[in-house]
Amino acid sequence: SQQGEEDPQALSIQEGENATMNCSYKTSINNLQWYRQNSGRGLVHLILIRSNEREKHSGRLRVTLDTSKKSSSLLITASRAADTASYFCATDAPGAGSYQLTFGKGTKLSVIP
Protein backbone atom coordinates (compact mmCIF):
# COMPACT_ATOMS: atom_id res chain seq x y z
CA SER A 1 0.00 0.00 0.00
CA GLN A 2 1.03 3.61 -0.42
CA GLN A 3 3.23 4.96 2.34
CA GLY A 4 2.26 8.58 1.78
CA GLU A 5 -1.28 9.77 1.19
CA GLU A 6 -1.94 13.37 0.22
CA ASP A 7 -5.12 15.26 0.86
CA PRO A 8 -7.05 16.87 -0.59
CA GLN A 9 -6.94 15.03 -3.90
CA ALA A 10 -7.73 18.27 -5.70
CA LEU A 11 -7.61 21.91 -4.65
CA SER A 12 -8.72 24.99 -6.57
CA ILE A 13 -7.84 28.48 -5.35
CA GLN A 14 -7.61 32.04 -6.62
CA GLU A 15 -4.27 33.57 -7.47
CA GLY A 16 -2.78 35.27 -4.43
CA GLU A 17 -4.36 32.87 -1.93
CA ASN A 18 -2.40 30.35 0.10
CA ALA A 19 -2.56 26.63 -0.70
CA THR A 20 -2.13 23.94 1.93
CA MET A 21 -1.65 20.28 1.13
CA ASN A 22 -1.32 17.50 3.64
CA CYS A 23 0.47 14.17 3.63
CA SER A 24 0.05 11.26 6.04
CA TYR A 25 2.24 8.19 6.24
CA LYS A 26 2.15 4.94 8.12
CA THR A 27 5.62 3.91 9.29
CA SER A 28 8.72 5.61 10.62
CA ILE A 29 10.80 7.56 8.15
CA ASN A 30 14.25 9.11 7.79
CA ASN A 31 13.03 11.97 5.67
CA LEU A 32 10.02 13.23 3.75
CA GLN A 33 10.20 15.00 0.41
CA TRP A 34 7.79 17.07 -1.63
CA TYR A 35 7.77 17.09 -5.42
CA ARG A 36 5.85 19.00 -8.07
CA GLN A 37 4.72 17.62 -11.43
CA ASN A 38 3.47 19.77 -14.25
CA SER A 39 1.06 18.01 -16.59
CA GLY A 40 2.85 15.48 -18.79
CA ARG A 41 6.28 16.21 -17.32
CA GLY A 42 8.67 14.64 -14.86
CA LEU A 43 8.71 15.43 -11.17
CA VAL A 44 10.70 18.31 -9.76
CA HIS A 45 12.09 18.13 -6.23
CA LEU A 46 10.88 20.98 -4.01
CA ILE A 47 12.06 20.35 -0.48
CA LEU A 48 13.37 17.62 1.81
CA ILE A 49 12.70 17.60 5.54
CA ARG A 50 14.49 15.20 7.86
CA SER A 51 12.75 13.34 10.65
CA ASN A 52 14.48 15.48 13.30
CA GLU A 53 13.26 18.72 11.70
CA ARG A 54 9.86 20.28 12.35
CA GLU A 55 9.71 23.05 9.78
CA LYS A 56 11.54 24.11 6.67
CA HIS A 57 11.20 27.06 4.31
CA SER A 58 12.18 27.59 0.70
CA GLY A 59 11.00 30.79 -0.95
CA ARG A 60 7.18 30.73 -0.89
CA LEU A 61 7.14 27.14 0.35
CA ARG A 62 6.81 26.09 3.96
CA VAL A 63 6.88 22.44 4.99
CA THR A 64 6.09 21.10 8.42
CA LEU A 65 6.62 17.61 9.77
CA ASP A 66 4.93 16.05 12.79
CA THR A 67 6.44 12.61 13.34
CA SER A 68 4.15 11.91 16.31
CA LYS A 69 1.14 12.24 14.00
CA LYS A 70 3.00 10.85 10.98
CA SER A 71 1.96 13.81 8.89
CA SER A 72 3.41 16.68 6.89
CA SER A 73 2.00 19.76 5.26
CA LEU A 74 3.11 21.87 2.33
CA LEU A 75 2.06 25.51 2.30
CA ILE A 76 2.44 27.63 -0.82
CA THR A 77 1.97 31.30 -0.01
CA ALA A 78 0.74 33.98 -2.43
CA SER A 79 -0.01 31.39 -5.10
CA ARG A 80 0.50 32.09 -8.78
CA ALA A 81 -1.03 30.57 -11.89
CA ALA A 82 2.36 28.95 -12.56
CA ASP A 83 1.95 26.94 -9.33
CA THR A 84 -0.78 24.91 -11.04
CA ALA A 85 0.53 21.34 -10.89
CA SER A 86 0.25 18.08 -8.96
CA TYR A 87 2.15 17.87 -5.70
CA PHE A 88 3.43 14.62 -4.24
CA CYS A 89 4.95 13.69 -0.94
CA ALA A 90 7.48 10.88 -0.83
CA THR A 91 8.96 8.97 2.07
CA ASP A 92 11.92 6.67 2.23
CA ALA A 93 10.90 3.04 2.42
CA PRO A 94 11.71 1.72 5.88
CA GLY A 95 14.12 -1.19 5.90
CA ALA A 96 14.77 -1.02 2.17
CA GLY A 97 17.51 1.57 1.89
CA SER A 98 16.88 5.22 2.50
CA TYR A 99 17.40 6.09 -1.18
CA GLN A 100 14.19 4.34 -2.18
CA LEU A 101 11.12 6.56 -2.11
CA THR A 102 7.44 5.72 -1.87
CA PHE A 103 5.16 8.33 -3.41
CA GLY A 104 1.59 9.25 -2.57
CA LYS A 105 -1.12 9.77 -5.18
CA GLY A 106 -0.74 13.53 -5.16
CA THR A 107 -2.79 16.66 -4.77
CA LYS A 108 -3.83 18.41 -7.98
CA LEU A 109 -3.62 22.14 -7.42
CA SER A 110 -5.33 24.59 -9.76
CA VAL A 111 -4.57 28.30 -9.31
CA ILE A 112 -7.10 30.47 -11.09
CA PRO A 113 -5.77 33.79 -12.42
Added chain:
Amino acid sequence: SQTIHQWPATLVQPVGSPLSLECTVEGTSNPNLYWYRQAAGRGLQLLFYSVGIGQISSEVPQNLSASRPQDRQFILSSKKLLLSDSGFYLCAWSVSSSNQPQHFGDGTRLSIL
Protein backbone atom coordinates in the same frame (compact mmCIF):
# COMPACT_ATOMS: atom_id res chain seq x y z
CA SER B 1 25.45 20.66 -13.97
CA GLN B 2 23.72 17.31 -14.05
CA THR B 3 21.14 16.46 -16.69
CA ILE B 4 19.00 13.44 -17.37
CA HIS B 5 17.76 12.45 -20.80
CA GLN B 6 14.94 10.05 -21.44
CA TRP B 7 13.60 8.95 -24.81
CA PRO B 8 11.39 8.62 -26.68
CA ALA B 9 8.87 11.11 -25.31
CA THR B 10 5.91 9.16 -26.67
CA LEU B 11 5.58 5.65 -28.01
CA VAL B 12 2.70 3.67 -29.45
CA GLN B 13 3.26 -0.06 -29.63
CA PRO B 14 1.09 -3.08 -30.49
CA VAL B 15 0.43 -5.80 -27.93
CA GLY B 16 3.12 -8.46 -28.05
CA SER B 17 5.82 -6.19 -29.47
CA PRO B 18 9.17 -5.60 -27.69
CA LEU B 19 10.11 -2.44 -25.80
CA SER B 20 13.28 -0.55 -25.11
CA LEU B 21 13.30 2.77 -23.24
CA GLU B 22 16.60 4.47 -22.58
CA CYS B 23 17.74 6.89 -19.93
CA THR B 24 21.13 8.56 -19.61
CA VAL B 25 22.54 10.89 -16.99
CA GLU B 26 25.29 13.43 -17.52
CA GLY B 27 27.44 15.39 -15.12
CA THR B 28 27.64 12.90 -12.27
CA SER B 29 29.31 9.57 -11.52
CA ASN B 30 27.98 6.42 -9.91
CA PRO B 31 24.41 7.67 -9.50
CA ASN B 32 21.55 5.59 -8.18
CA LEU B 33 19.11 5.08 -11.05
CA TYR B 34 15.39 4.40 -10.94
CA TRP B 35 12.52 3.44 -13.24
CA TYR B 36 8.98 4.37 -12.19
CA ARG B 37 5.60 3.91 -13.79
CA GLN B 38 2.73 6.33 -13.24
CA ALA B 39 -0.83 5.36 -14.08
CA ALA B 40 -3.22 8.18 -15.00
CA GLY B 41 -4.01 10.32 -11.94
CA ARG B 42 -1.94 8.15 -9.65
CA GLY B 43 1.31 8.27 -7.77
CA LEU B 44 4.54 6.70 -8.88
CA GLN B 45 5.24 2.99 -8.65
CA LEU B 46 8.90 2.06 -8.34
CA LEU B 47 9.73 -0.65 -10.87
CA PHE B 48 13.52 -1.02 -10.70
CA TYR B 49 16.48 0.65 -9.09
CA SER B 50 20.20 0.28 -9.53
CA VAL B 51 23.10 1.27 -7.30
CA GLY B 52 25.81 0.32 -9.82
CA ILE B 53 26.64 -1.21 -13.20
CA GLY B 54 24.94 -4.57 -13.58
CA GLN B 55 23.16 -4.24 -10.21
CA ILE B 56 19.39 -4.22 -10.66
CA SER B 57 16.73 -4.60 -7.99
CA SER B 58 13.15 -5.28 -8.97
CA GLU B 59 10.31 -3.99 -6.84
CA VAL B 60 7.31 -5.41 -8.65
CA PRO B 61 7.01 -8.73 -10.51
CA GLN B 62 5.97 -7.89 -14.04
CA ASN B 63 6.51 -8.17 -17.72
CA LEU B 64 9.44 -5.74 -17.69
CA SER B 65 13.18 -5.92 -17.08
CA ALA B 66 15.93 -3.37 -16.61
CA SER B 67 19.61 -3.26 -17.38
CA ARG B 68 22.48 -0.92 -16.60
CA PRO B 69 25.21 -1.58 -19.16
CA GLN B 70 27.13 1.61 -18.30
CA ASP B 71 27.45 3.77 -15.21
CA ARG B 72 25.06 6.44 -16.44
CA GLN B 73 22.78 4.42 -18.70
CA PHE B 74 19.59 2.69 -17.59
CA ILE B 75 17.38 0.72 -19.97
CA LEU B 76 13.85 -0.57 -19.48
CA SER B 77 12.85 -3.48 -21.68
CA SER B 78 10.13 -5.95 -22.43
CA LYS B 79 10.09 -8.92 -24.79
CA LYS B 80 6.31 -8.86 -25.23
CA LEU B 81 4.19 -5.89 -24.22
CA LEU B 82 0.80 -6.30 -22.56
CA LEU B 83 -2.11 -3.85 -22.59
CA SER B 84 -1.49 -3.31 -18.87
CA ASP B 85 1.99 -1.96 -19.63
CA SER B 86 0.49 1.30 -20.86
CA GLY B 87 1.46 4.28 -18.74
CA PHE B 88 3.89 7.09 -18.13
CA TYR B 89 7.41 5.84 -17.47
CA LEU B 90 9.84 8.01 -15.59
CA CYS B 91 13.56 7.62 -15.09
CA ALA B 92 15.29 9.30 -12.17
CA TRP B 93 18.72 9.55 -10.59
CA SER B 94 20.06 10.47 -7.19
CA VAL B 95 23.40 10.83 -5.52
CA SER B 96 24.51 7.47 -4.12
CA SER B 97 24.02 8.26 -0.47
CA SER B 98 21.03 8.35 1.79
CA ASN B 99 18.55 11.19 2.26
CA GLN B 100 19.01 12.66 -1.19
CA PRO B 101 16.44 14.06 -3.60
CA GLN B 102 15.71 12.30 -6.86
CA HIS B 103 15.92 14.08 -10.20
CA PHE B 104 13.54 13.04 -12.93
CA GLY B 105 13.54 12.92 -16.69
CA ASP B 106 10.56 14.17 -18.67
CA GLY B 107 9.07 10.71 -19.06
CA THR B 108 7.86 8.45 -21.86
CA ARG B 109 4.15 8.14 -22.56
CA LEU B 110 3.65 4.52 -23.65
CA SER B 111 0.38 3.48 -25.27
CA ILE B 112 -0.28 -0.16 -26.09
CA LEU B 113 -2.81 -0.91 -28.82
